[in-house]
C-alpha cells in the first residue's frame with residue numbers, strides 16, 4: 001500500500017498576512033497565489049472577505065484566476081460573513097467556505113459572551129448556510145486545544161451533521177504539545193460518530209516553537225490536512241511553516257509514512273518570493289529556506305562534507321530549489337543563459353518578461369561582478385510587479401557628512417516630462433524622500449524602513465523596504481541597488497506609485513458604482 005496523502009492547506013494569504021509587516025496589496029497577493037499554485041498546494045486560503053473591501057477583492061481575483069487548488073475563504077459562523085465569503089468565492093473552480101467559531105470557555109465567555117448551547121446553534125446554522133452555497137465546507141473550532149474535550153466532541157458532531165466536510169482543530173494560541181495534541185485527535189476519532197467521513201485538519205501556531213512538531217503528531221494520530229504558511233509567517237510567533245512540514249514528511253518517510261503533492265524544488269523560490277513581496281526577511285538559520293540552512297562553517301563539518309555530503313546533510317539543497325553554488329551569471333551572460341536560469345528557478349518568462357528582466361540584469365551586472373540566485377529572484381519579483389510607474393527615477397545626487405546638512409537633488413520622469421527638485425534632510429535618505437514629496441505633491445509619512453543585503457560580497461545589492469502613509473493609507477515599497485541611497489529612493493517611489501495606483505483604482509470603482 002502506498003503512503004497516505006496529506007493535504008497541504010496554505011494560509012499565507014490569510015493567517016500569514018495578518019502578521020505585522022506582512023500585509024500585501026491585491027497585485028502582491030495574486031503574485032503569491034501564483035507561487036502557491038505552482039507549488040501545487042492542495043488549498044489556498046485567499047483571505048477573509050468580510051474583513052475589508054480589499055480582502056474581498058483579493059479573494060475574488062484569486063478565485064477567478066487560480067486553477068488547480070481549492071480556493072478557501074474564511075468567515076465567522078454568522079450569515080453576513082458566510083454570504084460575503086461565498087460572493088467572493090463563487091467563480092472559483094473549486095471553492096471552499098471555511099467558517100469558524102471559538103469553542104473554549106475562555107473565548108466563549110470573554111470574547112463572545114455565548115453559552116455552549118448558543119455556540120452549537122451558531123455552528124449548526126452557519127455550516128448549514130455555507131453548505132447551501134457549496135458542498136466543500138470546512139469548520140474550525142477556534143482555540144480547540146483549550147476547549148473541553150467532550151464539548152469538542154459535541155461541536156464536531158453538530159458540524160458534521162450540518163454538512164462540514166473538513167473539521168479543523170486549531171491550536172490557536174500555540175499552547176499544546178505533540179503528545180497531547182495527538183491524543184486529542186485520537187479522542188475525537190474515537191468519539192465522534194462518522195468522523196472518518198470528514199477530513200480532520202490541524203492548524204498550529206508557533207508560540208512555543210512547536211507548530212511543525214504538533215502538526216506532525218496530529219498527522220500520526222489521523223489528521224489528513226495540515227494548515228501552514230510559507231516561512232511560517234502568521235499571528236504572533238507565526239503558524240507552522242509549510243516548508244518544514246513538507247520536508248519532514250519527505251525526508252522522514254521511514255518514520256512518517258505519508259506524502260504531499262507539493263513540488264519541493266519550488267520551496268525556496270516561494271520563500272524568497274514572499275520575503276521579497278513583504279520585505280520580511282527570512283531569518284538566516286530558518287530551517288529549509290534560511291540563508292544558513294545548508295552552510296557548513298566549522299572545519300570538521302567542511303571536511304565531512306568534502307568526504308560525503310550525507311555526513312552533515314539530511315537533504316540536498318537542490319531538493320528544495322537551492323543551488324549548491326549559487327554563483328550563476330556575470331556581465332557577459334546572454335539572454336539565453338538568463339532565461340535558462342530563470343527556468344531552473346521555476347520562472348518561464350514570456351518575451352516581454354524576459355526583456356524586462358534582462359534589462360534589469362544588465363544594469364545590475366554593470367554595478368556588481370557576481371550575480372547570485374537571490375539577485376535574480378529580486379529582479380524577477382520587481383520585474384513582474386505590474387504597478388504602473390507614474391514616476392520613474394531619472395537621476396539622483398545626494399551629499400552627506402558629519403559637519404553638514406544632507407542634501408539631495410532628484411530628477412523624476414513622468415508623463416509631464418522630467419522635473420528636478422532639491423531638498424535638505426537629517427540624512428541623505430531623508431533628503432531624498434523630501435525631494436520626491438516636492439516633485440509628486442504627495443506628503444508621505446514614513447512608518448517603517450528596513451535595509452538588508454540581498455546577496456553576498458562588498459558589492460552586494462542592498463534592498464530597502466519602506467512602509468509609507470499617504471492620505472492615511474499605508475503603502476509598502478521596495479527597491480534594490482548596490483547604492484543604498486538609490487535603493488531607498490526606489491523603494492519610496494515604489495510606494496508613491498502604489499499609492500497613486502490605489503487612488504486611481506478607488507476612483508474607477510466609485511465611477512462604476514455610480515457614486
Ligand code: KIV
Pocket residue numbers: 015100140141142143168170171172173203205
Ligand atoms: O488560529 C486559528 O484558530 C485560526 C482559525 C480561524 C482557523 O486561524
Ligand code: ZN
Pocket residue numbers: 015170172203205235
Ligand atoms: Zn490561526
